[in-house]
Amino acid sequence: MGTRELGLPQRAAADGLPSRVTIWEVGPRDGLQNESTIVPVEVKLEFLDRLADAGLTTLEATSFVSPKWVPQLADAEQLLDGLQRREGVRYPVLVPNERGLKRALDAGCRDIAIFGSATETFAQRNLNSTVEKQFDMFEPVVSGARDAGMDVRAYLSMCFGDPWEGPVPYEQVVTAGKRLLDLGCSQLSLGDTIGVATAGQVEGLLAAFAEAGVGVERLAVHFHDTYGQALANTVTALRCGVTTVDSSAGGLGGCPYAESATGNLATEDLLWTLEGLGVETGVDLDKLVATSKWMAERLGRPSPSRVVNALAG
Amino acid sequence: MGTRELGLPQRAAADGLPSRVTIWEVGPRDGLQNESTIVPVEVKLEFLDRLADAGLTTLEATSFVSPKWVPQLADAEQLLDGLQRREGVRYPVLVPNERGLKRALDAGCRDIAIFGSATETFAQRNLNSTVEKQFDMFEPVVSGARDAGMDVRAYLSMCFGDPWEGPVPYEQVVTAGKRLLDLGCSQLSLGDTIGVATAGQVEGLLAAFAEAGVGVERLAVHFHDTYGQALANTVTALRCGVTTVDSSAGGLGGCPYAESATGNLATEDLLWTLEGLGVETGVDLDKLVATSKWMAERLGRPSPSRVVNALAG
Numbered sequence: 001m002g003t004r005e006l007g008l009p010q011r012a013a014a015d016g017l018p019s020r021v022t023i024w025e026v027g028p029r030d031g032l033q034n035e036s037t038i039v040p041v042e043v044k045l046e047f048l049d050r051l052a053d054a055g056l057t058t059l060e061a062t063s064f065v066s067p068k069w070v071p072q073l074a075d076a077e078q079l080l081d082g083l084q085r086r087e088g089v090r091y092p093v094l095v096p097n098e099r100g101l102k103r104a105l106d107a108g109c110r111d112i113a114i115f116g117s118a119t120e121t122f123a124q125r126n127l128n129s130t131v132e133k134q135f136d137m138f139e140p141v142v143s144g145a146r147d148a149g150m151d152v153r154a155y156l157s158m159c160f161g162d163p164w165e166g167p168v169p170y171e172q173v174v175t176a177g178k179r180l181l182d183l184g185c186s187q188l189s190l191g192d193t194i195g196v197a198t199a200g201q202v203e204g205l206l207a208a209f210a211e212a213g214v215g216v217e218r219l220a221v222h223f224h225d226t227y228g229q230a231l232a233n234t235v236t237a238l239r240c241g242v243t244t245v246d247s248s249a250g251g252l253g254g255c256p257y258a259e260s261a262t263g264n265l266a267t268e269d270l271l272w273t274l275e276g277l278g279v280e281t282g283v284d285l286d287k288l289v290a291t292s293k294w295m296a297e298r299l300g301r302p303s304p305s306r307v308v309n310a311l312a313g
Numbered sequence: 314m315g316t317r318e319l320g321l322p323q324r325a326a327a328d329g330l331p332s333r334v335t336i337w338e339v340g341p342r343d344g345l346q347n348e349s350t351i352v353p354v355e356v357k358l359e360f361l362d363r364l365a366d367a368g369l370t371t372l373e374a375t376s377f378v379s380p381k382w383v384p385q386l387a388d389a390e391q392l393l394d395g396l397q398r399r400e401g402v403r404y405p406v407l408v409p410n411e412r413g414l415k416r417a418l419d420a421g422c423r424d425i426a427i428f429g430s431a432t433e434t435f436a437q438r439n440l441n442s443t444v445e446k447q448f449d450m451f452e453p454v455v456s457g458a459r460d461a462g463m464d465v466r467a468y469l470s471m472c473f474g475d476p477w478e479g480p481v482p483y484e485q486v487v488t489a490g491k492r493l494l495d496l497g498c499s500q501l502s503l504g505d506t507i508g509v510a511t512a513g514q515v516e517g518l519l520a521a522f523a524e525a526g527v528g529v530e531r532l533a534v535h536f537h538d539t540y541g542q543a544l545a546n547t548v549t550a551l552r553c554g555v556t557t558v559d560s561s562a563g564g565l566g567g568c569p570y571a572e573s574a575t576g577n578l579a580t581e582d583l584l585w586t587l588e589g590l591g592v593e594t595g596v597d598l599d600k601l602v603a604t605s606k607w608m609a610e611r612l613g614r615p616s617p618s619r620v621v622n623a624l625a626g
Contacts, residue, residue, distance in 0.1 A: 009540070010473075010480035012513030014549070160323075167323035195623075198589025199548055200325030227322070228582035228619035229589075232545040235512055236327070269541035276511025276542075306541035310508075310575075 009276035017235075021279050022058065022244045023267060024189070024220060025051055027295075029060040029094055030264055031252025033072045037299045041075045045082050047295055051249060052086045054287035056267075060113065061091040064100035080107035092153060096127075101141050105148055112145050113189075114138050115155035116180050118173045121164040122157055122193070135179050142183040154180035155222065159190045159205060160197035170208035178212060188219055189246055192233065195226025199236040206240040220244035223265050225251065225304070230265035231273060245270060250292025251304035266305030268292060286311070322589035329552045334592050335371065336580060337502070337533060337559045338364055340608075342373040342407055343577055344565025346385045350612045354388045358395050360608055364562060365399045367600035369580075373426065374404040377413035393420035405466060409440075414454050418461055425458050426502075427451050428468040429493050431486045434477040435470055435506070448492050455496040467493035468535065472503045472518060473510035483521035491525060501532055502559055505546065508539025508575060512549040519553040533557035536578050538564065538617070543578035544586060558583060563605025564617035579618030581605060599624070 013019075028048055032039055039047075044062075051059050061083065067074030076093065085091060092111035095101050104112050116134050117123040123131045138154075145152050158165075159173045177188045190205065202221075209219060221237040221244075223230035234245055251266030271285050285307075293312040296303040303309060341361055345352055352360075357375075364372050374396065380387030389406065398404060405424035408414050417425050429447050430436035436444045451467075458465050471478075472486045490501045503518065515534075522532060534550040536543035536559075547558055564579030584598050598620075606625040609616040616622060 009509050009511055010514065012511070012517050014511075014513035014516050017512065195619075196322050196589075198322055198325070198327075198586050199330065200327035200590050201323065203327050204325050225619055226623050227585045228544055228579065229585060231541055232548045232586065235545045235549065266541065272540045272542060273511050273545065276509075277513050306538055310539050 009272055011276060011278040013278050016239050017277055017279070018238055018241070018243045019279060020243060021238065021274055021281060023056060023270065023281060023283065024058045024060065024244055024246045025056045025249060025267060026060045026222070026246050026264060027051070027249035027252040027267065029063050029073065030246075031248040031250075033063060033070050034253035034263070035072060035299055038072050039298060041078045041082065043295075043298050044075070044079055045084075047291070048091075049084065050287070050291040050294070052089050054291060055281070055283040056249075056288075057088060057282070058090045058092065061093055063094035063096075064103045065094060065096050077103065077107060080109065092151075095141060095145075097137060098140055098144065101144050104145075104150075109150070111151045111153070112141075113153040113155055114141055114180070114185070115157060116176060117157045118168055118176045119158045119162040119165050122162055126157065131176060135183065138180070139183055142185060146184050152185045153187045153189060153220075154183075154185040155189045155191055156180060157191045157193045160192045160201050161194055163194055170205050173205060174208045174212045174214070177209065178214060181214065181218060186218070187244065188214075189222045189244075190219060191222040192224055195224035195229060197223070197233050198229055199232065202233050202236045203240060206237065206242065216241040217243065220246060222246035225263055225265055231269055234265060234270060235273065249288060250295055250308050252292075252295065263304050266292075266303070266307065268305045268307035268311075272307050322585055324589060324591040326591050330548075330590055330592070331551055331554070331556045332592060333556060334551065334587055334594060335557045336369060336583065336594060336596065337371045337373065337557055338369045338562060338580060339373045339535070339559050339577060340364070340562035340565040340580065342376050342386065343559075344561040344563075346376060346383045347566035347575070348385060348612055351385050352611060354391050354395065356608075356611050357388070357392055358397075360604070361396060361404075363600070363604040363607070365402050367604060368594070368596040369601075370401060370595070371403045371405070374406055376407035376409075377416045378407065378409050390416065390420060393422065405464075408454060408458075410450060411453055411457065414457050417458075417463075422463070424464045424466070426466040426468055427454055427493070427498070428470060429489060430470045431481055431489045432471045432475040432478050435475060439470065444489060448496065451493070452496055455498060459497050465498045466500045466502060466533075467496075467498035468502045468504055469493060470504045470506045473505045473514050474507055476507055483518050486518060487521045487525045487527070490522065491527060494527065494531060499531070500557065501527075502535045502557075503532060504535040505537055505543075508537035508542060510536070510546050511542055512545065515546050515549045516553060519550065519555065529554040530556065533559060535559035537575055538578055539575045544582055547578060547583060548586065562601060563608055563621050565605075565608065576617050579605075579616070579620065581618045581620035581624075585620050
């Protein structure tokens with residue numbers, strides 16, 4: 001059987017799918033923070049530069065979470081100091097609290113993201129807070145950022161399932177998500193943190209937001225591929241009108257063969273879908289694949305992205 | 314962050330998806346024939362037994378293709394001789410020609426499958442024939458099998474893209490597929506042999522079959538995960554009314570980290586979706602995961618199935 005690979009998928013539009021999609025690249029932050037290897041700041045800077053060169057326009061660069069919890073991103077200031085910002089590219093950073101906001105302001109950031117929880121257990125474990133108290137914690141962060149002219153995105157974790165609480169009711173997610181938006185966030189990214197969701201849940205949650213009056217243009221989706229569902233769920237979300245999708249170059253953050261393949265949706269696999277659907281993204285797939293292959297070599301392990309393996313082999 | 318895994322997805326039906334799906338398990342045939350390791354016949358027999366025990370009811374057992382081409386399945390007679398057939402389980406075997414049919418009849422098979430090509434280049438390379446001549450080759454096989462009371466499925470390869478010819482026109486696929494059905498085959502399995510398809514093509518091809526008067530109940534889909542699209546395309550096909558899906562336990566046939574991750578859709582990843590959608594399959598996911606983990610150990614490499622890695626870790 002022949003093994004010559006085709007460079008790009010053939011194109012055919014599909015019913016009810018959008019003509020334009022924004023990829024929110026989370027590899028440098030959500031990807032690298034979940035890798036066991038700590039990547040030197042020079043490598044991160046080259047990574048960001050290569051991602052921008054490939055045509056990605058939203059690069060979540062790093063996080064101001066305490067280095068005690070996320071040693072992988074302890075070099076946030078150094079990174080932002082060395083970053084060659086490109087015109088037309090946004091470099092949001094994750095900010096957990098007012099101290100983080102101050103650091104982001106000092107580093108010249110113009111876009112930040114906060115991260116909340118839809119469930120009590122995760123609010124306790126990840127934020128050392130409660131679902132209710134997190135809004136008090138985020139309020140001064142969002143208002144301070146907005147006063148400084150920043151744009152603020154909100155992540156909401158555990159939107160579909162929680163490892164301690166199980167299924168998460170739609171209403172609970174919608175209530176928490178609306179509270180975050182009401183603080184002044186421009187966008188809400190719905191995270192399937194443990195990767196358990198399937199198509200019916202995705203439709204159900206998006207319908208619940210619509211019923212609650214939250215326009216789909218304010219929503220993004222953030223799927224992890226723990227159970228192989230990330231791309232199928234993304235296509236379902238696109239059918240529901242979502243046009244911003246989070247993904248991670250090379251599927252960073254997940255090990256392709258270890259027990260916990262909890263990585264994000266790989267940007268390359270998403271791009272293959274979007275190219276196939278004739279959706280313009282402005283991203284050069286070959287450049288991105290070369291970048292992810294290069295990063296996998298830095299990490300000393302193969303990429304979990306199917307497309308990277310197929311094209312870079 | 315918590316890492317305790319949930320045993321099963323929570324359930325939520327989705328619009329336009331079927332309530333019942335038949336899984337056509339191809340791991341013992343399409344999976345093992347693409348593994349570099351040659352598995353002993355005793356291991357194959359235990360594999361088949363465990364798959365039936367997990368609740369799968371269609372197990373494509375082996376192939377009567379020449380051992381010169383597929384040494385992995387050279388033990389077809391031995392396997393079928395040792396097979397403890399279970400009531401309610403079908404064990405189709407792949408048959409390339411009249412000689413293969415005779416061997417299948419001698420081995421007591423009741424279900425066979427033939428495999429055709431939608432493209433000239435693949436017909437030449439895989440069948441040493443042409444698109445037109447393949448029907449002459451298959452005609453006596455199908456009629457002989459039907460005369461003997463057998464059920465015959467037809468596979469059609471390269472339905473979406475061909476590595477030498479590129480995109481394959483829908484009409485070309487429909488014409489070849491109808492010819493195979495008209496020979497007397499009960500079902501046509503549409504194969505994305507090189508894994509390039511995306512949602513729009515899946516919809517387009519299924520619509521072309523519907524327009525040509527082929528009922529969707531006669532169609533199955535067979536996706537490979539080379540570019541990570543297999544499950545997303547399967548969900549799209551389910552939305553179009555397809556209710557028979559081919560998959561391979563543990564994603565057998567694909568290496569999780571080598572250049573050519575050309576495996577089939579993993580049955581476990583499909584099951585996760587179906588369970589999530591509330592579709593009854595009768596398959597015990599835990600038993601299947603344990604079986605795929607056991608087989609991965611026999612093959613000396615991890616499973617490419619995300620669910621197997623998440624649950625068996």
